[in-house]
Amino acid sequence: xxxxxxxxxxxxxxxxxxxxxxxxxxxxxxxxxxxxxxxxxxxxxxxxxxxxxxxxxxxxxxxxxxxxxxxxxxxxxxxxxxxxxxxxxxxxxxxxxxxxxxxxxxxxxxxxxxxxxxxxxxxxxxxxxxxxxxxxxxxxxxxxxxxxxxxxxxxxxxxxxxxxxxxxxxxxxxxxxxxxxxxxxxxxxxxxxxxxxxxxxxxxxxxxxxxxxxxxxxxxxxxxxxxxxxxxxxxxxxxxxxxxxxxxxxx
Amino acid sequence: xxxxxxxxxxxxxxxxxxxxxxxxxxxxxxxxxxxxxxxxxxxxxxxxxxxxxxxxxxxxxxxxxxxxxxxxxxxxxxxxxxxxxxxxxxxxxxxxxxxxxxxxxxxxxxxxxxxxxxxxxxxxxxxxxxxxxxxxxxxxxxxxxxxxxxxxxxxxxxxxxxxxxxxxxxxxxxxxxxxxxxxxxxxxxxxxxxxxxxxxxxxxxxxxxxxxxxxxxxxxxxxxxxxxxxxxxxxxxxxxxxxxxxxxxxxxxxxxxxxxxxxxxxxxxxxxxxxxxxxxxxxxxxxxxxxxxxxxxxxxxxxxxxxxxxxxxxxxxxxxxxxxxxxxxxxxxxxxxxxxxxxxxxxxxxxxxxxxxxxxxxxxxxxxxxxxxxxxxxxxxxxxxxxxxxxxxxxxxxxxxxxxxxxxxxxxxxxxxxxxxxxxxxxxxxxxxxxxxxxxxxxxxxxxxxxxxxxxxxxxxxxxxxxxxxxxxxxxxxxxxxxxxxxxxxxxxxxxxxxxxxxxxxxxxxxxxxxxxxxxxxxxxxxxxxxxxxxxxxxxxxxxxxxxxxxxxxxxxxxxxxxxxxxxxxxxxxxxxxxxxxxxxxxxxxxxxxxxxxxxxxxxxxxxxxxxxxxxxxxxxxxxxxxxxxxxxxxxxxxxxxxxxxxxxxxxxxxxxxxxxxxxxxx
Ligand SMILES: Cc1cc2nc3c(=O)[nH]c(=O)nc-3n(C[C@H](O)[C@H](O)[C@H](O)COP(=O)(O)OP(=O)(O)OC[C@H]3O[C@@H](n4cnc5c(N)ncnc54)[C@H](O)[C@@H]3O)c2cc1C
Ligand code: FES
Numbered sequence: 004x005x006x007x008x009x010x011x012x013x014x015x016x017x018x019x020x021x022x023x024x025x026x027x028x029x030x031x032x033x034x035x036x037x038x039x040x041x042x043x044x045x046x047x048x049x050x051x052x053x054x055x056x057x058x059x060x061x062x063x064x065x066x067x068x069x070x071x072x073x074x075x076x077x078x079x080x081x082x083x084x085x086x087x088x089x090x091x092x093x094x095x096x097x098x099x100x101x102x103x104x105x106x107x108x109x110x111x112x113x114x115x116x117x118x119x120x121x122x123x124x125x126x127x128x129x130x131x132x133x134x135x136x137x138x139x140x141x142x143x144x145x146x147x148x149x150x151x152x153x154x155x156x157x158x159x160x161x162x163x164x165x166x167x168x169x170x171x172x173x174x175x176x177x178x179x180x181x182x183x184x185x186x187x188x189x190x191x192x193x194x195x196x197x198x199x200x201x202x203x204x205x206x207x208x209x210x211x212x213x214x215x216x217x218x219x220x221x222x223x224x225x226x227x228x229x230x231x232x233x234x235x236x237x238x239x240x241x242x243x244x245x246x247x248x249x250x251x252x253x254x
Numbered sequence: 255x256x257x258x259x260x261x262x263x264x265x266x267x268x269x270x271x272x273x274x275x276x277x278x279x280x281x282x283x284x285x286x287x288x289x290x291x292x293x294x295x296x297x298x299x300x301x302x303x304x305x306x307x308x309x310x311x312x313x314x315x316x317x318x319x320x321x322x323x324x325x326x327x328x329x330x331x332x333x334x335x336x337x338x339x340x341x342x343x344x345x346x347x348x349x350x351x352x353x354x355x356x357x358x359x360x361x362x363x364x365x366x367x368x369x370x371x372x373x374x375x376x377x378x379x380x381x382x383x384x385x386x387x388x389x390x391x392x393x394x395x396x397x398x399x400x401x402x403x404x405x406x407x408x409x410x411x412x413x414x415x416x417x418x419x420x421x422x423x424x425x426x427x428x429x430x431x432x433x434x435x436x437x438x439x440x441x442x443x444x445x446x447x448x449x450x451x452x453x454x455x456x457x458x459x460x461x462x463x464x465x466x467x468x469x470x471x472x473x474x475x476x477x478x479x480x481x482x483x484x485x486x487x488x489x490x491x492x493x494x495x496x497x498x499x500x501x502x503x504x505x506x507x508x509x510x511x512x513x514x515x516x517x518x519x520x521x522x523x524x525x526x527x528x529x530x531x532x533x534x535x536x537x538x539x540x541x542x543x544x545x546x547x548x549x550x551x552x553x554x555x556x557x558x559x560x561x562x563x564x565x566x567x568x569x570x571x572x573x574x575x576x577x578x579x580x581x582x583x584x585x586x587x588x589x590x591x592x593x594x595x596x597x598x599x600x601x602x603x604x605x606x607x608x609x610x611x612x613x614x615x616x617x618x619x620x621x622x623x624x625x626x627x628x629x630x631x632x633x634x635x636x637x638x639x640x641x642x643x644x645x646x647x648x649x650x651x652x653x654x655x656x657x658x659x660x661x662x663x664x665x666x667x668x669x670x671x672x673x674x675x676x677x678x679x680x681x682x683x684x685x686x687x688x689x690x691x692x693x694x695x696x697x698x699x700x701x702x703x704x705x706x707x708x709x710x711x712x713x714x715x716x717x718x719x720x721x722x723x724x725x726x727x728x729x730x731x732x733x734x735x736x737x738x739x740x741x742x743x744x745x746x747x748x749x750x751x752x753x754x755x756x757x758x759x760x761x762x763x764x765x766x767x768x769x770x771x772x773x774x775x776x777x778x779x780x781x782x783x784x785x786x787x788x789x790x791x792x793x794x795x796x797x798x799x800x801x802x803x804x805x806x807x808x809x810x811x812x813x814x815x816x817x818x819x820x821x822x823x824x825x826x827x828x829x830x831x832x833x834x835x836x837x838x839x840x841x842x843x844x845x846x847x848x849x850x851x852x853x854x855x856x857x858x859x860x861x862x863x864x865x866x867x868x869x870x871x872x873x874x875x876x877x878x879x880x881x882x883x884x885x886x887x888x889x890x891x892x893x894x895x896x897x898x899x900x901x902x903x904x905x906x907x908x909x910x911x912x913x914x915x916x917x918x919x920x921x
Contacts, residue, residue, distance in 0.1 A: 015829070031554060033666075038556045048778040048833070053825055056832055060345070060519040061355040063561050063660060065444055068350050088663045113490060114830045121467070124347045124455065132456035133410045137331040137729045138402065140409035144366055147420030148413075154652075156413035157438055160445060161656075164349055193409035 004030040004091065007099040008043060010055050016111050016119075022101070032092035036079055037062060037069060039091055040102070056115035062087045064227055067163030070170070071116050072103040077167040077225040085165060085227035105170035109177075109212050120166045122212045123180055129208035130201040131184040133194045146192050156190035159183040159237075161228040168222035168230075174214030179222040181209045182234030185241045200253040202241035209238075271804045276852050278897045280904035283536070283887055286690040287391050292912050293374070295391040296398055299691065303734055304741035311336035314740045315499040315748050317484055319471050319526055321348035323443075323721060324704025325505030326450035327728020328736075333457030335733060337740075340497055341454065341463050342486060344470045344521065344835075349451035352507055352519040353704075353724060356443025357564035357657060359425060359435035360407075360721040362400040367424070371432040373397040374912065380719060381913040383429040383609050384684070384712020385862035385877060387539065387885065390910055391691060392709040399730040400722050404436055406729060411449040414438055425653075427717035428565050429609035429920075435718045440564055440657040446721055450728070466497075470835065471526045472763045474502065474533045474700065477755035481533075481700035482748065485763045489835065492828040494763050496756045498749040501699045501736055504530060505728065508683040508705035510543065512843045512850070513795075514787020516680040517549050517562040523839040524846050527687050527706050535695040536887035536904055538688035538708035540846065541854035544715055544863050545796050546681030547573075547613035550664060551633040560679035561664060563636065564657055565717040568606045570641030570650060571674070573597050573617070575625040575634040585627070585635055585673050596620060604920040611714045611796075611863045611875070612920055614678040618796045619873075621677065628675045637673035678796060682720060684711040684863065685853075688887035688906070692735040693727065696887070701736055703727035708885065713862025767827050770837045775820030779837035782817045786810065786840070786847055794851055799867045803855040807848055814844040849888055852901050857882060871917075879915050883908050 006027045013020035037059050044054035060068040069086040073079035079089035110118040168179035188194040223232040288298040314337050318329040321343045329341045363376035376397040414436050415423040424433040438445040457463040468489040475483035483498030509524035510516040531537045549560040574593040598605045617634050626632050642650050658669045687702040689695050704724040793806035825831045859882045860866045860875035869876045889902040
């Protein structure tokens with residue numbers, strides 16, 4: 004297959020970016036989008052040109068490292084699939100494919116297709132954690148968690164932290180990400196002690212760096228971990244619940 | 255000591271690739287094992303450890319490299335105790351460490367059911383599974399501490415699967431007959447890693463741990479015989495700098511990517527442990543490499559890696575190949591009697607759940623004998639039909655949904671409709687930096703944890719024991735053993751940054767970066783990596799022989815020479831440069847690969863994953879306990895003298911008390 008790639012090039016956070024056009028003549032349908040970029044880079048190196056900087060690691064949809072924007076869609080044309088799992092078979096011979104970094108105010112470009120997503124980690128640092136020191140946990144078998152609750156917790160805990168939700172949102176909101184963590188920890192018994200405090204501090208940190216929810220649900224379509232849209236409701240529910248409890252209450 | 259016997263070479267050989275020209279026998283090593291029954295070793299050792307007073311802990315700086323299960327756990331636990339911890343990783347955020355990709359589960363001998371599990375049984379399985387080439391004492395610690403690992407990880411957020419009654423669910427893994435594997439669907443590593451990374455985040459917020467992301471360790475600072483710091487390159491700015499500390503802990507993962515295409519994350523590499531080796535840390539059993547039986551086969555030239563299909567699938571999936579050669583029929587059209595369930599037939603006691611090395615060799619045997627399936631005839635089937643009939647599609651979906659989805663995504667085929675195609679792939683490295691029972695390497699002050707180390711898994715790791723060893727090392731071993739070392743350093747400041755040992759190590763790293771950039775050859779680093787992978791796959795994989803290994807060493811040397819003559823690294827060093835990162839890693843692989851093959855050549859027996867065709871009984875690995883019951887721990891060759899350039903094989907004898915030596919038998 005022949006594909007025309009328009010790839011974003013940018014030397015650094017401050018530098019001016021531009022699209023650069025390249026042609027791949029031997030793409031195959033089973034290639035992933037990242038393998039297509041590997042192919043391009045191989046070609047660039049052969050021609051003594053600077054390869055395109057992009058990130059990936061597991062290449063099996065779990066680490067959340069990959070993350071690029073394909074023809075304006077975070078991760079690519081298939082819903083709920085990360086860039087490393089998107090395939091060339093989604094395109095037709097001769098098609099032009101535009102590859103850009105995740106677009107969001109809170110994700111500054113580091114180089115080419117690599118952006119800085121540490122803002123999401125700062126939301127976690129603000130309170131997405133459980134205050135249990137090593138060795139102090141009670142016997143996990145004496146704490147019953149229903150099968151349903153464990154599965155529900157996992158539905159939210161599956162977030163891979165890629166940031167596609169932020170990039171998909173016209174406002175650059177991190178509601179799906181934040182809500183997933185709140186909804187997950189709500190179901191973990193040891194995490195109950197700080198439930199209100201957690202909601203207050205995570206939401207405050209989220210609002211400091213990310214935009215307001217646009218309510219259109221693009222985020223859930225882009226999400227490779229299929230985080231349910233209910234995560235967004237969890238942000239509001241947990242925030243309101245915390246609001247009704249006095250500030251001195253942590254749980 | 256029988257190890258010395260191997261030195262009785264004639265000394266007349268001139269062939270530079272003969273064993274005597276390649277290696278020399280070094281010293282016997284002391285693992286500092288407690289002098290009690292292995293079952294009591296950990297309790298005894300903890301009792302004798304020195305402690306650091308809580309008020310003094312802030313005055314000790316500890317560097318932890320890596321934020322996988324081992325590193326994140328160690329950093330968080332040491333931070334919780336009040337030490338001043340500096341955490342480094344090449345990832346952008348801690349949660350991305352390769353541990354996140356583990357699928358199937360984590361073992362723990364909690365023995366809550368009546369299937370007769372116990373810590374002793376866990377040790378037996380681990381030691382036997384590892385073919386008696388790991389430490390019994392370490393296996394006991396793993397089992398003992400593994401119990402509270404589950405409690406802790408559950409408490410900090412890992413949503414383990416639950417039965418309908420609300421109790422923790424378990425499943426079985428290869429090499430065992432009880433059900434002790436705890437899991438969260440097919441994404442156990444993800445849940446554990448996120449929980450651990452978040453616990454680390456809590457310490458970052460509390461100010462006890464400082465995070466240094468996108469920083470790659472490129473050297474270790476050794477002064478007065480102690481590890482006193484590290485040198486890192488900032489992957490964004492290219493700046494090389496040093497950090498000094500009272501102790502350094504390496505939790506940098508395994509080196510399986512030396513085979514080019516493996517199931518590991520693309521960035522996993524050997525550089526941290528290799529640099530430590532070059533500074534004097536011994537490298538244990540480099541040839542013990544696990545080939546996982548169930549990965550997706552290569553389907554095209556550009557496929558960037560192999561993808562693991564978790565071992566847990568063997569609980570409900572049955573492995574078979576057609577009885578007829580070159581059978582091109584759709585698998586669903588092949589009748590039952592024409593399917594060869596070779597593991598079930600050959601190993602009736604364990605069936606599809608034989609240990610990985612046994613499964614891989616059998617699958618490879620079928621493929622090599624011409625019974626492979628798929629377009630490239632390089633796979634066998636993993637079939638869920640019986641499981642679905644027995645349990646229903648809903649249960650199967652709940653157990654493995656994300657694995658089935660992943661397979662579907664990658665191949666376009668639905669495992670509910672048609673059997674998976676699987677093939678063996680390099681997956682895990684049992685070898686790693688040698689350490690004593692306290693996880694301290696042969697460089698005092700340099701500790702190791704997780705896959706970067708050795709000890710628990712011997713010559714073959716049991717499925718679901720690695721997430722366990724990462725967690726046990728990180729949360730429940732290093733936080734005891736590192737302070738014991740620190741206690742002796744009270745009042746000492748970390749090395750000054752203008753100390754010659756620091757400036758010299760920085761200069762060494764800068765010179766190496768410069769050297770890589772200045773070759774200006776004709777091929778990118780990946781080209782050499784691919785060639786190296788082909789050599790390793792061919793000669794140092796599921797089965798090995800003297801001729802092949804000798805040939806491989808020659809080829810690796812040629813390739814290394816070619817690399818330094820002809821590598822092309824585009825771009826400069828003072829910016830984000832992924833070609834430069836790759837080049838540095840490949841350069842290290844080219845050195846480690848030689849040691850791996852020398853170790854495989856040296857170890858004149860079969861053990862676990864190290865299968866030498868000249869040592870087999872009925873197709874099974876034939877160990878030689880009389881001569882090889884030890885861990886090989888390799889040191890850097892001397893630069894001058896009669897043995898200049900020869901790899902130095904030190905050895906730590908292994909003794910087995912609780913699980914007496916016996917030949918493995920899974921039939
Ligand atoms: C696909 C797959 C599935 C698996 N499934 C299972 C399973 O079900 N059960 C099980 O028990 N085991 C499983 N394993 C094995 C297990 O996941 C790993 O052995 C284990 O997670 C390793 O953890 P670790 O903490 O030692 O290292 P890793 O998680 O690999 O972390 C390494 C860390 O070191 C850092 N690092 C490395 N080098 C440097 C450097 N030079 N400078 C700075 N930082 C550096 C990295 O950034 C990273 O943070 C699986 C492995 C694979 C490949
Ligand atoms: S590379 Fe890990 S999710 Fe895509």
